[in-house]
Amino acid sequence: MSLDYLIRITGPMLEGARTTVLMFFITIILSIPLGFVITLIVKSAIKPLAWLAHGYIYVMRGTPLLLQMAFFCFGLPVIPVIGEYLVMDRFAAACLAFTLNYAAYFAEIFRGGLLAVDKGQYEAAQVLGLGRWHTLTRIVLPQMFRVALPAVSNESITMIKDTALLYAVAVPELLHFAQTAVNRDFTIMPFFIAGIIYLLMTLVLTLFFKWLERKFKFQ
Template sequence: MSSEYIITLLKPMLEGAQTTILLFIIAIVLSIPLGFLLTLAVNSKVKILSYLAHGYIYVMRGTPLLLQLLFICFGLPMIPGVGEYLVLDRFVAATLGFVLNYAAYFAEIFRGGLLSIDKGQYEASKVLGMTKWQSLTRIIVPQMIRIALPAVANESITLVKDTALLYAVAVPELLHFAQTAVNRDFTIVPFFIAAIIYLVMTLVLSLFFKYLERKFKFE
């Protein structure tokens, strides 16, 4: 296989990788804070809010992400009466699906982090005269982040790989261009190149989270 052929493959595949990276960044930036808000809602003393948050998490974690993407992209426009107002750009619809899905997973990760914090930490903050907000932001959340960080790292790496599901809703990303090249040229080389690009992205992400883990460990 000539180097010229590989170079011709790289240009469209790297363009597809840009879509993959963009989706990843948007999904992470939005789903992590949304997940934390869901965690607070689950632990809320307002029962209806807690039940709704539990129900949301159950549905989003209990159904396939692909099904959710298909519903948002193709199902919402079919709803009688309002469907015409719910037609979204495919990339926007897919991004919405990823954000809503991963927020539920991050919510469970953060909830686990909060449950692992000793209750004495809450009592100590009260003794120091801190408000609930000060206790949450200065004591509880930093410890929760330290505990939850490895799980967040694993989920983030999974998110990178899950971006391949964009292919199923006709959003041209890395796998789309790899599959197109395979069908056109009758060779599996594009799949190997796609695998290498995915491995590079997950390697960079793994190194970034390793850095964060060391930083939080020694703070």
């Protein structure tokens, strides 16, 4: 196995890794705020909204992400009457599926974080005369985030690995180029290189979240 060959197959896989990283950042940027909004809706006093949010979480967590991707990529366009208006680029459809799926998981993580905040914190804020917004942003959210951070870290690392599912809907990401090289050259070396690239990406994420955990631990 020559060095020239390794360089030649690594180039396209790094291009595919760009798609992987782009999908990760789009999903993390959209799904975390959406997940928090869903958490607030779950805790809403308006019961129909709370039930709707619970149902959303149940469906998105109870069905495979691959099935959801297939629905948005191939199912929406065949819906009678409105299907022709719902056709999306494969990457955009996959982004939508990832965002909606991970928002449900983050919603449950944030709900657990909110439950971990002692009720005395709310009472103390009320005694101090803080309004609901200041109580939420200055007291509740920092404590919730500190509790939820390890779970958010684990879910984010899972997300970077789940991007390999893009291969199933013909989006050219890292695994796609690795599989293409394997089929063309009859060698498993591209899979090893793809594995190393995934490990490097998860290593960067792990170090970043470890830094965040140390930062919030001492606040």
